[in-house]
Amino acid sequence: MKPTLKELFLGFLKIGMLGFGGVAAVGRHIIVEERKWLTEEEFATYVGMGQILPGPNYINVSVMIGNKYHGKLGAFVSAFGIYFIPAVIVVILAILYNKFSLIPEIHVLMVGAGITTIGMIIGNGIKMLTKLKYDLNNYLVILFATTLIVIFHFRIAQSLFLLIPFSIIINKIFKKQ
Amino acid sequence: MNQLILSLQILLTFTKLSLISFGGIVSSLSELQHDVVNKYHWMSHSNFIQLYALAQMAPGPNVTVVTLIGWQVAGLLGAIAATIGMLLPASIVTYFVSRFASQFVGTENYKLLERSLIPIAIGLFIASGLSFAIISDRSVFTVIVTMLSMLLMGFTTINPVWIILSGAIVAFFANFFGIFMIS
Numbered sequence: 001m002k003p004t005l006k007e008l009f010l011g012f013l014k015i016g017m018l019g020f021g022g023v024a025a026v027g028r029h030i031i032v033e034e035r036k037w038l039t040e041e042e043f044a045t046y047v048g049m050g051q052i053l054p055g056p057n058y059i060n061v062s063v064m065i066g067n068k069y070h071g072k073l074g075a076f077v078s079a080f081g082i083y084f085i086p087a088v089i090v091v092i093l094a095i096l097y098n099k100f101s102l103i104p105e106i107h108v109l110m111v112g113a114g115i116t117t118i119g120m121i122i123g124n125g126i127k128m129l130t131k132l133k134y135d136l137n138n139y140l141v142i143l144f145a146t147t148l149i150v151i152f153h154f155r156i157a158q159s160l161f162l163l164i165p166f167s168i169i170i171n172k173i174f175k176k177q
Numbered sequence: 178m179n180q181l182i183l184s185l186q187i188l189l190t191f192t193k194l195s196l197i198s199f200g201g202i203v204s205s206l207s208e209l210q211h212d213v214v215n216k217y218h219w220m221s222h223s224n225f226i227q228l229y230a231l232a233q234m235a236p237g238p239n240v241t242v243v244t245l246i247g248w249q250v251a252g253l254l255g256a257i258a259a260t261i262g263m264l265l266p267a268s269i270v271t272y273f274v275s276r277f278a279s280q281f282v283g284t285e286n287y288k289l290l291e292r293s294l295i296p297i298a299i300g301l302f303i304a305s306g307l308s309f310a311i312i313s314d315r316s317v318f319t320v321i322v323t324m325l326s327m328l329l330m331g332f333t334t335i336n337p338v339w340i341i342l343s344g345a346i347v348a349f350f351a352n353f354f355g356i357f358m359i360s
Contacts, residue, residue: 016237021337023238045282052294053274055267056240057201063268064275075272079264086237090245091256093231098249101227105349111359112322112348113341114226117233118313119323120337121203122306123330125299130331138296145300149207150307156197156208163300167293 001036005070005077011035012062012081023058023082037065058082137174141167183251184258186217191243191262196270200298202240202263206305209246219250222312233341240264318357322347 003011011030018026024047032043050060059079066078100106125142132138145163148154154162190212198205206229214222228249232242240263247259281287306327314320322344329340351357 018236019238020236021233021339045278048291049275049278049282050271051200051298052291053267053271054196054199055271056198056238056263058238059240059264059268060271063271064278067272067275072272075268079268082238083241083260083264086235086241087244087256087260089235089237090232090241091248093235094228094245094248097228097231108349108352108357108359109345110227110230111223112345112351113230113234114223115313115319115322115348116326116341116344117230118226118306118309119326119328119344120233120306120330120340121206121309122303122323123327123332124203125302125306126327126331128295128299128302132295132299137292138299141293141296142300142303145297146304146307149301149304150311155211156205156301157193159301160197160199160297163297164293167297168289171289171293 002069003035003037005074007035008066008069008074009077009081011037012066012078013085015058016082017085019086027058027061031065037069137167137170140170180251180254184247184254187247187250187255188258188262190217191247191259192266194243195263195266198267199294199301202242203305204298204301207301207308209243210305210309213246213250219246226309226313230341234338316357318351 015023015027015030018030028043031037032040038046046061046064047057049064050057053060059082062078062082063075066074066076068074070077097110101110129138129142141163144166145159148159148162149156190209194202194205194209197208202209210222210225213219214225220228225246228245229242232245233239235241243259243263244256247255247257249255251258310320310323314323326340326344329335330337348357352359
């Protein structure tokens with residue numbers, strides 16, 4: 001169903017506002033089931049492209065959907081819609097943080113939240129890995145990436161110069177069907 | 178004037194991040210940390226991690242952490258610079274690439290690219306988390322909290338917001354009873 005610009009904006013605004021702990025689940029629900037902007041298959045393709053293009057996945061997805069229906073303006077309206085309310089909320093959180101973070105009790109809570117988030121970053125990687133088909137190539141690439149960054153302190157761009165050719169070559173040679 | 182220079186530095190930093198972060202901001206968090214903490218000295222490592230946690234508690238895509246960092250460093254102008262720097266370059270690339278999507282999506286080369294890039298993003302996620310853990314976790318308690326949250330996130334479907342809040346509360350009580358000291 002072709003949405004109007006206003007519908008695009010409001011739909012993405014809703015995804016941004018309801019996406020507590022990430023927008024992936026609520027995004028799929030609204031885009032595929034509620035608004036029927038994309039079929040399940042199209043959505044999977046868009047998310048896949050969002051992942052392999054540089055930049056934040058869901059902003060990329062919103063740009064692609066917006067562009068599909070209303071060109072440049074649609075892309076802008078969609079990305080703005082998904083980002084606007086969350087951005088205002090983080091600024092409010094920042095103001096509160098600056099006001100209260102030196103209170104010892106609040107400070108402990110924030111440090112605790114921080115060390116928890118670190119584990120979640122690793123856990124998120126593990127979760128994505130468990131969703132992929134078992135493939136030795138993936139483990140080799142992941143091991144190579146972590147070695148470069150964690151042990152040899154490579155910067156991201158430097159590591160990409162090695163990782164992208166490495167991954168393409170081993171995936172080309174050892175092709176799993 | 179100072180705010181203007183800061184905002185330009187923020188714009189440049191996030192423009193770079195926008196173009197090198199595959200699979201989302203998390204894959205280049207270690208780069209962001211390097212720039213914000215070690216290169217420009219805008220904040221301490223602990224501060225940086227706390228801001229990232231704060232952004233995770235807000236709704237929306239996790240990339241909003243860039244707006245938060247921009248705000249902390251240079252106020253409203255900084256927040257705008259960070260947001261534009263992070264979102265615009267990648268969006269322009271996506272806009273142009275997606276116009277030709279029908280010509281390459283589904284081809285063998287596209288599948289090869291997809292198969293090759295996704296594990297790189299995963300590897301960089303894990304690497305970011307591990308390098309932060311090495312810097313931050315200086316006690317048995319913090320190592321245990323990090324490992325537990327890793328397991329909860331990796332192997333359950335609990336909403337991340339609950340995991341963060343539980344971690345904060347556990348740290349609070351551990352500190353209250355003297356198990357967890359903050360240096």
